[in-house]
Amino acid sequence: MLGILQVTSKSIKPVLVLWASMYLFVLILVGMNIGGNANIIYLITQFIFIPLSGILFLHLFNDLFGSEHSTFLHTFYKGKVEKMYGAYLMLYMLPLIVLCTLIDLRYEGFEAIPASILLLSQALLFTCITLILFVITTDLSISITISVLYLSIELATFGNVWNLIHIFYMNLQEPIVLSAVYHTLIVNFVLGLIGYRFFKMLVS
Template sequence: MINLLQLKSRSLGWLLYLPMAIFVAMLFFIFGIPNNNVNVVIVLLQLTFIPLVCIWTLYLFYDLLGTGNFQYMWLYYKTNIEKILIMFFVVLFIPLISLIIAIEFRFDEFQTLPILMLLFTQCLISAVVSLILFAVFGDVSIPITLIFLYISAELATFGSSKYLYHIFFLNLQESLNFTNTISLALLNLLFGLVGYKIFKLLIT
């Protein structure tokens, strides 16, 4: 497991340090923003970590899907895909959970469990969609472009477009809680798990 973590750390290169850079920047933002703007922090948290999840996922599996050596690399990956994803989520969630604790300390009305549930399912579905796009197109630039186009469209319409599936919670007026996130989190989880099955079918 340690050897696997070291190998994948080299695959990420400088991207490995981005979560800590985001963590430091977000800490300054959390403790500098007025008390009544917790929803702005939640939106910013989603819009920084979810693109990072997509990029991390693509480069974690770049040597499998992007180098033209699939048959050779598959011998290594076929028993390690789940291990890599679990390690990746654990490493990513350390700074993310630390930020959520800081938000809970800073804002009285903040609820920890709904945002954790939402962020986990957002990370799952965005990672899986990234892998499916990479497996289909075989070019890392295409999923990155499509993902950033999707996020740009979500921001431009603030989650109101009827033509897009909305993985984000972009409501600045209503406090995030179990009532307004449970259906979104469950849908993200369902689509993420189904998408992972599709990804496995594409590469096996």
């Protein structure tokens, strides 16, 4: 068991290093007031940390669903996977809440609470979708490829593809307040909770 945990820690170390580097990068942007617009900083935050949440969660659950130890670990963690997921999600959100608070203090027209809740809804939906894809395919590359394809389309079209679900807030003019993001919040949470229930059903 110790060997399995050591393999897991090694597999996620590069992702954690990348995450920390990107966090420092965004902190520098906020500190130097680069762009002079909270919406630009928030857009960068979304397109960095939401995809990284999916990649990190895939690596965290890789040994449970996609390795030769899967049967043993599934038995060992039976009934605990959803609790692990919830704990990981809350831990992932803590530094992002701090980041939103710093952006709120630095810029006008930005509210940390709705911005943080929106990031939570995005992370919930994105991680659930990537994990469902992974559980079904047992292939990390397929899950990551589909996620990257979606992100590329969203970024390239700036969320203007009408038949896609848009989980990101990409308006660079309208202040990030609850009245501006509530529709996206509702859609993300509804779909995210449906995805979570489906993920829970697959792993139970």
